[in-house]
Amino acid sequence: MAKDKQLQQLQSIEDKLRKLLAKHADAQQRLAKAQEEVKFLEALVEERDQEIKNFKNQENIVKIVETMAGNTANTTELKLKLNEYIREIDKCIAYLQD
Incomplete structure (x- = not known):
């Protein structure tokens, strides 16, 4: 009887x-x-932070370009060239981080 109870407890x-x-x-x-x-x-x-950083950089560059360039044609050309440089720099930074 005691063994049955112990067996039940053990199974439990x-x-x-x-x-x-x-x-x-x-x-x-x-x-x-x-x-x-x-x-x-x-x-x-991290990706979103990088995107935000890129947008801030672009915004700053646009401000610089607008103050540097007098007419609209030069401003657009300068913006495009600077954006191209930024993309290349971003690619280099991403490559170095990997």
Whole structure:
């Protein structure tokens, strides 16, 4: 009789342990998925920050060009040339970061 009770307790403990192990495995999967999502979001934030920085640079360049150039034709040409230089510089920076 005592052995039956001990066997039942042991089986109960074993069942609880299996459930805990299953919960642990599930929690680890959710954690791994969350960590992947965090990495993705961090990369996205970094990309957006770079875009914002580029827009600010372009805005500053436009202001400089407008103050430097007197007529509209020269302003447009200068803007295009500066934007081309900026794109090339951005490519170089991205290449160096990799």
